[in-house]
Amino acid sequence: xxxxxxxxxxxxxxxxxxxxxxxxxxxxxxxxxxxxxxxxxxxxxxxxxxxxxxxxxxxxxxxxxxxxxxxxxxxxxxxxxxxxxxxxxxxxxxxxxxxxxxxxxxxxxxxxxxxxxxxxxxxxxxxxxxxxxxxxxxxxxxxxxxxxxxxxxxxxxxxxxxxxxxxxxxxxxxxxxxxxxxxxxxxxxxxxxxxxxxxxxxxxxxxxxxxxxxxxx
Amino acid sequence: xxxxxxxxxxxxxxxxxxxxxxxxxxxxxxxxxxxxxxxxxxxxxxxxxxxxxxxxxxxxxxxxxxxxxxxxxxxxxxxxxxxxxxxxxxxxxxxxxxxxxxxxxxxxxxxxxxxxxxxxxxxxxxxxxxxxxxxxxxxxxxxxxxxxxxxxxxxxxxxxxxxxxxxxxxxxxxxxxxxxxxxxxxxxxxxxxxxxxxxxxxxxxxxxxxxxxxxxxxxxxxxxxxxxxxxxxx
Numbered sequence: 001x002x003x004x005x006x007x008x009x010x011x012x013x014x015x016x017x018x019x020x021x022x023x024x025x026x027x028x029x030x031x032x033x034x035x036x037x038x039x040x041x042x043x044x045x046x047x048x049x050x051x052x053x054x055x056x057x058x059x060x061x062x063x064x065x066x067x068x069x070x071x072x073x074x075x076x077x078x079x080x081x082x083x084x085x086x087x088x089x090x091x092x093x094x095x096x097x098x099x100x101x102x103x104x105x106x107x108x109x110x111x112x113x114x115x116x117x118x119x120x121x122x123x124x125x126x127x128x129x130x131x132x133x134x135x136x137x138x139x140x141x142x143x144x145x146x147x148x149x150x151x152x153x154x155x156x157x158x159x160x161x162x163x164x165x166x167x168x169x170x171x172x173x174x175x176x177x178x179x180x181x182x183x184x185x186x187x188x189x190x191x192x193x194x195x196x197x198x199x200x201x202x203x204x205x206x207x208x209x210x211x212x213x214x215x216x217x
Numbered sequence: 218x219x220x221x222x223x224x225x226x227x228x229x230x231x232x233x234x235x236x237x238x239x240x241x242x243x244x245x246x247x248x249x250x251x252x253x254x255x256x257x258x259x260x261x262x263x264x265x266x267x268x269x270x271x272x273x274x275x276x277x278x279x280x281x282x283x284x285x286x287x288x289x290x291x292x293x294x295x296x297x298x299x300x301x302x303x304x305x306x307x308x309x310x311x312x313x314x315x316x317x318x319x320x321x322x323x324x325x326x327x328x329x330x331x332x333x334x335x336x337x338x339x340x341x342x343x344x345x346x347x348x349x350x351x352x353x354x355x356x357x358x359x360x361x362x363x364x365x366x367x368x369x370x371x372x373x374x375x376x377x378x379x380x381x382x383x384x385x386x387x388x389x390x391x392x393x394x395x396x397x398x399x400x401x402x403x404x405x406x407x408x409x410x411x412x413x414x415x416x417x418x419x420x421x422x423x424x425x426x427x428x429x430x431x432x433x434x435x436x437x438x439x440x441x442x443x444x445x446x447x448x449x450x451x
Binding site for chain 2: 089105113
C-alpha cells in the first residue's frame with residue numbers, strides 16, 4: 001500500500017541510522033563475502049517485514065468481527081493490572097492490545113525465524129529469539145527475558161576469537177550522542193550499500209554474538 | 218536512563234534474581250502476594266478488585282500458549298517447528314510487552330491527572346517507545362472498532378441506565394462467558410470515553426473524568442480532531 005510505504009520512508013528518513021550506515025560502509029567493504037551474504041539475508045527480512053505491515057493494514061481494513069480476538073481480553077487486563085499503579089482501564093485498551101500483541105508475536109516470530117534460516121535449521125529455538133531481540137531496537141526491553149547465555153553459546157560454538165575480532169570491527173564504531181528515536185540506548189547501523197531498516201539497528205553490547213554465525217554458513 | 222522508570226523493569230529484577238523456571242514461578246507468586254494488600258487497602262482499587270478473581274493463578278501471568286502458538290504459525294512456513302522453550306519465551310515476551318507499554322501509558326495518565334488508561338494512551342505509549350509501525354494499523358483498527366461496536370454500544374447505552382448496571386452484568390460472568398461480558402461494556406465505556414474526549418480536547422483545561430454521556434455527534438467531532446494530531450507524531 002502506498003500510504004504504508006510512504007510511512008515507512010518517512011520513518012527511515014528521520015532515523016539516525018542513515019548516518020551510521022554511510023559511516024560504516026567503507027569498513028564493511030573489507031569483508032566482501034561476509035558483507036554480501038549478510039546483505040542478502042537482511043534484504044530478504046526487510047522485504048518480508050514490509051510485506052508483513054502491508055498485510056496487517058489490509059487485514060484490518062477487512063475486519064468486521066471485533067468480538068472474537070486472538071487473545072483473551074480478560075487476560076490482557078489482568079496483566080495490565082499486575083502493575084499496582086494502574087487504576088482504571090477503558091474497555092477499548094485491551095481491544096487495541098489484543099491486536100497489538102498479535103502483531104508483536106508475528107513480528108518477533110518472523111525476525112526469529114530469519115535467524116533460524118541463517119543457521120539452516122527448521123526448529124525455532126530460544127537463541128533465535130535472543131538474536132532477534134539483540135538485532136531490533138524496539139525489543140531492547142526484552143533483553144533480560146532472553147538470557148545472554150543463549151548468545152554466548154552462539155559465540156563460543158560458532159566463531160573463533162580472531163574471526164570474531166575481525167568481523168566485529170565494523171560494528172565497533174559508535175557515533176557519540178547517536179540514539180534511536182523514541183528508544184534510548186546505544187545503536188549503530190549495518191554496513192554496506194544497502195540502506196538499513198530502522199529495526200536492523202543492534203545494541204552494541206550484544207552485536208558480536210549473532211553476526212559471528214554468518215561466516216560459517 | 219528513561220527505561221529505569223518503567224514499572225515493567227521492576228518485574229525484570231524478579232526475573233534476574235531467579236533464572237530457572239521453577240524459581241521464576243515462585244517469585245511471581247511472591248510478587249503477587251505482596252501486591253494484594255495495597256489493592257485491598259485502597260478504596261478505588263476495591264471497586265476494581267471486585268471485578269477480578271480473588272486468587273490470581275500462575276497461568277494468568279501469560280497469554281494462553283495455544284493462542285500464542287497459533288499466531289506464530291501464521292507467519293512461519295509449514296515445515297517450521299517451534300521448540301518448547303521458545304514457545305514459553307514468546308509467552309513471557311508478550312506479557313513483558315503489555316507491561317512495558319502499560320507502564321508508559323499509565324505514567325502519561327498520571328501526569329495528566331487522569332485515572333483511566335484509554336486506547337489513545339496505549340497508542341501514544343507505543344509511539345513513544347518506538348513501535349511506530351504499529352500505530353497506523355492500530356489506529357485504523359480502533360476507528361473500525363468504534364464504527365461497528367460503537368453503534369451497538371449506543372443502543373446498549375439506551376437500554377441501560379448507568380455504569381453500575383454494566384458492572385453488575387459483568388460480575389456474575391464466569392471465564393467461559395467472558396467474551397459475552399464485553400458485549401454491553403464497550404458501549405458504556407464508549408459513552409464515557411466520548412464525553413472525556415470533549416473535555417480533553419474541545420476544552421482547554423484538564424478536567425476529571427465524568428460518567429455522564431456526551432452527544433455522539435460531539436464525540437465524533439472530537440475523534441476527528443484527535444487522530445490527525447496523533448498521526449503527526451510519526
